[in-house]
Amino acid sequence: MKKYFVTILFIFCIEAFAQTTLLWEPVRKDAQNKSTKLSDKENALKTYKLFRLNLELLQSKLEDTGSGNADQYVLIQLPDASGKLSSFKVVESSIMHPDLQNRYSSIRTYKGVGLKDPTATLRFSLSPLGFHALSSSGRRSALYIEPYSKNDANLHMVFEKDAINNTNLDFECLVETDLDNMEQRLSNNFNGAGDIDDQKLRKYILALSCTGEYAQIFAGSGDEIQQKTNVLAAMVTSINRVNEIFERDLGIRLEFVANNDQVIYLDPSSDPWNGPAVGPEQIEFSTISAETLDDVIGVNNYDVGHNFNDTTYDIGGLTFAFGSAGCIGCVCSAVSPDDFHKGRGWTGFNSTVGDPLFIDVVAHEFGHQFYGFHTMNTCNRTGYNTEVEPASGSSIMGYASSGICPPNVQNNADAHFNYVNIRDIGGFIKTGYNDYVNYDVGICDNSISIQNQPPTANAGNDYIIPTSTPFFLSGTSFDSDGLESLTYNWSQNDNEEAPSNSAPQSDWSQGPLYRSLLPSTSPIRYFPKLETVVAGNLSSAWEVTPSVARMLNFAFTVRDNGSGFLGDNGTGQVATDQMMVEVVDTGSSFEVTSQTHALTTWVPGSSQTITWNVAGTTTNGINADSVDILLSIDSGENFDIILASNVSNNGSAEITAPITPAASCRIMVKGTNHIFYAVNRIPFAINLYPTTDCYVYNSDENLNLDIPEGAGVEEFGDYLFQTIEVTEDVIISDVDFKINISHAWLGDLNIILEHPDGTQIVLLNELYCNNEDNLDITFDDESTLDVVCSNPTVGIYKPTVTPLSNLDGKSSLGTWTVGIRDYYNADAGVLNNFSLTFCTTLNSLGTPNIELDLIKLYPNPVQETLFIDTIREDISYTLFDLNGREIFNTSKKVIPMASLSNGVYIIKINAQSQSIYKRVIKK
Incomplete structure (x- = not known):
């Protein structure tokens, strides 16, 4: 207890001292006087942070700056839109003629470069109107800092450009x-x-x-x-x-x-x-x-x-x-x-x-x-x-x-x-x-000569890909003095007039399909965004994958953002290069056809089969004889684990499941040394012990709703629709549907189930039955039985037309609809009741029997030494990299990490016949 008290007191004293010297102090919005704020400016923003600037301290610091002199910069911290502080090297950089500057000496302008973010650049001004800053970075949107209050020169608002709400x-x-x-x-x-x-x-x-x-x-x-x-x-x-x-x-x-x-x-x-x-x-x-x-x-x-x-x-x-x-x-x-x-x-x-x-x-x-x-x-x-x-x-x-x-x-x-x-x-x-x-x-x-050397830009080779197939472009660059500060931008370069004044369409054979994006720190751009493809789509509103043959031209732009130089020498240099992508119609799209069920779990070390539709990519000028198979263990954000490389592009390959435990994995198959790729549709797990939660929604037990008769002989009548409001928002792994109908001729019935997003499942459609009546069955994909004609028809059967698994991976939230209609006007039926059951799979890493709370790793992230805190003595530890290579095995509770490369590692903790896995980050 004594040691705890001393620690808290020490922290308190440090914070109390720091508060007197802070350049920026966060301020709660609700603490502000409503009469002093610039209310219009506040209303124009979706989100912002408030900070109080110590103007006297800032002015004192800036007195030590030189005009572009590298020896006379000062370090200034600026808050960002999340409230974090980032450091910049700052020098004075006047944008007025010296005579004008001398006459209006209260107006000063400054230029800065990021200390830890080498892509960040900054310009700000100090004047009778206050402090105004604009900072660019390859890691975020443009950042603005402006005065908030008319009567308080120290109060400022911090926001990013995309927070501006200018709908009027x-x-x-x-x-x-x-x-x-x-x-x-x-x-x-x-x-x-x-x-x-x-x-x-x-x-x-x-x-x-x-x-x-x-x-x-x-x-x-x-x-x-x-x-x-x-x-x-x-x-x-x-x-x-x-x-x-x-x-x-x-x-x-x-x-x-x-x-x-x-x-x-x-x-x-x-x-x-x-x-x-x-x-x-x-x-x-x-x-x-x-x-x-x-x-x-x-x-x-x-x-x-x-x-x-x-x-x-x-x-x-x-x-x-x-x-x-x-x-x-x-x-x-x-x-x-x-x-x-x-x-x-x-x-x-x-x-x-x-x-x-x-x-x-x-x-x-x-x-x-x-x-x-x-x-x-x-x-x-x-x-x-x-x-x-x-x-x-x-x-x-x-x-x-x-x-x-x-x-x-x-x-x-x-x-x-x-x-x-x-x-x-x-x-x-x-x-x-x-x-x-x-x-x-x-x-x-x-013109003034500057020290900053320009970068180079190489957009790479031209390529040919199939229609309706996503792709990525990767450029390379070199800069002798600013490699860390480079940002990249891929933009489509087709200036032909689009076929219509609308958002781009996949069947356009000319004009732009892909919007321009801000420069980023990655020389790779996915078309469309990788997250769009992972979500199961080939296009978004402003990034559209072509479904017809056409040419796509692209430009690769490299900015060095001043290469970290100060003042005039920090002027940006830019290089560009171009390439082309030809889209050809091969008859189908390149896609992964395996790992399509949400309940799939791989056992570490097991053999797994990956399949894909080749889609003519070995010929048609594409000439991709081999593919690489990659794994993501973070829901498709990063495909950084190589399962197989340079394997034959024949539509199937056997791989060995890695030991890495993960709850949400995805597979990517891409052409070796090529740009086309595909991602499997449904997440799966590795070395998990899934549990399932299920939710049941029942109608009233005695609905007694008449089903409209058919409009004529072998002519459908109107649907009887019933809706189900589902309030749970979970990812579906299984759906079953139970229905009870009284009807004199089952062969007349058509039954559908519609998901909230409009996806329709045809459960039953015109059975070849005679005068069998009454239906009390459950539709379930796991059943191996086709619906039979009996009197009454009861049991568990698979849908007759559309599998319920088409709903796997979707959210359960929203309004579900049941539709029933009759194909003949000679008899009638009644809907008695129905129920919808959907399940979601919950995954937990490893074997759940080890007392996880008693085994702790620290520090994590780790730089030099990882310590294992547990009271158990019957435990051994094996450290693996993400490719499954064993680094070392020990029973000691101290693991040296200093000599390892930075990255993510998996530590397997073994206790008798049980084991669990934990992730360790080396930095």
Whole structure:
């Protein structure tokens, strides 16, 4: 007891001390004063965390930062959307001209890289408007941190991009008004395409004006300088976040021009613009913006211009934000303010609530100015070669929104540029093109050489696969200084117009079938997602497996996310490569045909047969003579156990069951050195002792419901339907159905049982019986007997048409339906009663007789030494890896683990004739 007290006291003292030095302190939502919160912003989020930021401590830490100097970084912790803290190396990284920075010294911007997550990058700002951060990572969605309270500068909300619920917000890009002209001009003059791989940070001088209406959202009170400071802080916050994406994907940084404060207009009545930037006023608005920048900033003093305004419209319950680049690929061009000019871009938004969504629009319009075209394939299609994303698209240059471009993939854009945009923008900023006055458009930047070496990208070989067969693509890459920081993206690259404006369909012979996804840490992508196939489906809404012959083109994009360098040297480099998949009709799909029963349990060491439908994969140009057989012991999340490799692709193979105990296993058969694969339909177990729970739902004992007569001679009448509401939500392993009917002629009856998901089981259909009457039978797949004609017919029989096992693996929850109808109008019948029985299998590892609570392993995960705590002395221990190889056997209660590779191991604990298995993680 004394030792326990000292430990608790020590922990208490440490925590009490730490609380005085915490940079971030979690806060309960219900503890906040409702009058001080930004309620609109809160309502726009599905979920978020609240933290109190110690601003004084943060400012003190940041005083020690240098501008990109690796020796002058500071470590800053940031909370994530789950509440965990992650460390970043941070340096100051100004995005304002030094003169502007000096005049507005209260506005500072910083750049960071993850300490333990090398794929994580960060940009944040500190200003009179508070702390605003955006962080990208290959391990999560984009992370935002923003002020929560108007009256408490320290209170912040933390959320991920996909938590934004903008069902009432939409966005429309108006750049299409003269798109055909622009595309024709650019396609005739563009000099090439390229990756972001020449070790340069390209800085473009930005002139960003604003209308008086926009300024009034942020200006607050105070004198003109104080109001302009607040408005400039809002602008810097937005552009700093845009730079987080542009630096990572494009190697571009936007920096405010020295006299940018001269185009911040505080009074709507005296600014240069006369009205909203949509409708007939759109072209005038773009022209006035360009003319204003040329007159005030100077046409030769900036590279790209833009305007922020408050233009939105409420239409049918939706709030529309608007934007326009004014022209495409016109950075550096000064041809004419009313035609093809660097200063014609603008973005409209009227609230601080959706700042992340505002960034979507801003990044989208700047993407146009840097020669990025739309990626959505269905609406506002122009026929350019970038429309490679199904429906509305989901990357920055798509139209993901609340429905302006139906069908809508999602409600906001993912923070990344598609391969086609990186290709085009990369070529634009590296080689430019000549417009009709022979001016080099796109290459007026101030380029800085960086240390970061570019990665390589290898998409691998082209392949041929059967129709209706899932596949995966795996790329390779190398980076001499940033291998740990690489993220990967596979995207379909088919720009042909889809056959219809709908979600993709499996019978489309052209157009995109697979949506764009955020970069991740894996160079492998399954098409569709592996979890979709494990669930028994070949397609989801936005990832559709083709059922017809066609070509599929893919691009493999590798980002190095700055390779861990700080400041300017942390500018991203990007490499890409392409490959093709040809889909051919071989007459059937590749699929696993064994392990189809939910009650299957393998005995360790036993011989098991795996079967599959070859589906013409040894010929037809596919030429896969062998396959690999893999096992998952975690419900299909990872297929990391090899049961057999390079076995003949003849449809059957014998394997030896591993010793690894598991409750939910799946089999994958894949072509050796190929991309096609299949997964068995039903989970099974290894070395488990299954128990079964069953649930019985009975109707009233005396229903006495008349069955409608047939509509005529040998013509079915209407169904008599009865429903069963099942409240248990378990995975079905067996179903039996009992029914009692009085009827003069059993051969007339048709009986069905319908699962809540619509799956129908035909239990009885038109027996070849005569005048036998009355039925009191149980339908059970385990029966070997066919239904017989007798008077009465009683007993246990298998269904006459559809096996009940078709329901195995489904959830039991929901409304079940029984349907009975008559095939003849000469006699009638009565439903007396029925009952539904379904069972679920519960699996427990090992033999249940050893007292498990008395055998404990610690620590687990383990780094060096694993200790076994038990009072029993008659026990031995055998350690195996996941391939079943014995590592060592001992009776000691101390197991050395330091020399073993990191991973998962199985320890078999033996006691007399009994044994149990436990999992050990070595890290």
